[in-house]
Amino acid sequence: EPEVTQTPSHQVTQMGQEVILRCVPISNHLYFYWYRQILGQKVEFLVSFYNNEISEKSEIFDDQFSVERPDGSNFTLKIRSTKLEDSAMYFCASGKRSGDTEAFFGQGTRLTVV
Amino acid sequence: SQQGEEDPQALSIQEGENATMNCSYKTSINNLQWYRQNSGRGLVHLILIRSNEREKHSGRLRVTLDTSKKSSSLLITASRAADTASYFCATDAGNNDMRFGAGTRLTVKP
Numbered sequence: 001e002p003e004v005t006q007t008p009s010h011q012v013t014q015m016g017q018e019v020i021l022r023c024v025p026i027s028n029h030l031y032f033y034w035y036r037q038i039l040g041q042k043v044e045f046l047v048s049f050y051n052n053e054i055s056e057k058s059e060i061f062d063d064q065f066s067v068e069r070p071d072g073s074n075f076t077l078k079i080r081s082t083k084l085e086d087s088a089m090y091f092c093a094s095g096k097r098s099g100d101t102e103a104f105f106g107q108g109t110r111l112t113v114v
Numbered sequence: 115s116q117q118g119e120e121d122p123q124a125l126s127i128q129e130g131e132n133a134t135m136n137c138s139y140k141t142s143i144n145n146l147q148w149y150r151q152n153s154g155r156g157l158v159h160l161i162l163i164r165s166n167e168r169e170k171h172s173g174r175l176r177v178t179l180d181t182s183k184k185s186s187s188l189l190i191t192a193s194r195a196a197d198t199a200s201y202f203c204a205t206d207a208g209n210n211d212m213r214f215g216a217g218t219r220l221t222v223k224p
Contacts, residue, residue, distance in 0.1 A: 056211035102159035
């Protein structure tokens with residue numbers, strides 16, 4: 001069964017460093033999403049991406065964040081100058097259509113900023 | 115805000131009992147979805163209900179939607195220990211930013 005894969009599963013980084021979280025969405029999906037979840041808390045929407053551009057972003061997704069689809073398969077989230085409060089699980093998701101169908105989630109990348 | 119808010123925050127029941135979780139939201143939506151998350155893992159889609167639907171079933175799951183009250187409920191019948199997980203509702207207003215609530219943590223005791 002096709003699945004969304006995320007790498008790495010766990011990333012530890014020094015405060016102030018840049019990190020790139022990688023995702024391979026399901027191949028025939030057109031819509032891509034990043035969410036984050038601080039331990040035990042709610043799942044927060046960061047950004048959605050369609051047709052090689054951002055379609056929606058939340059108030060969390062400020063200039064510190066960027067997304068890219070550098071080739072036909074990868075979808076990346078870059079976090080510049082990481083802060084302690086960026087420590088969270090980051091989930092990538094993809095879907096065939098916007099909204100009226102399920103989103104498939106990866107297993108997440110646990111980011112720890114020290 | 116568009117995002118759903120679930121209640122209760124935590125629910126503990128015995129195996130075989132039914133579990134009911136509720137979700138409320140504030141803006142108009144196109145559809146509402148329920149997802150499940152096992153501890154520390156990704157979310158798994160359970161069921162989607164569109165704004166023009168009132169009730170939907172999938173196996174032991176029953177979802178209702180009341181758009182006049184901006185609320186939804188998820189009922190899991192004959193619960194099993196394996197149903198222990200967090201359950202989230204997610205609302206979509208048609209602008210490609212599906213929003214989740216804080217979830218209900220369900221514990222089913224064997």
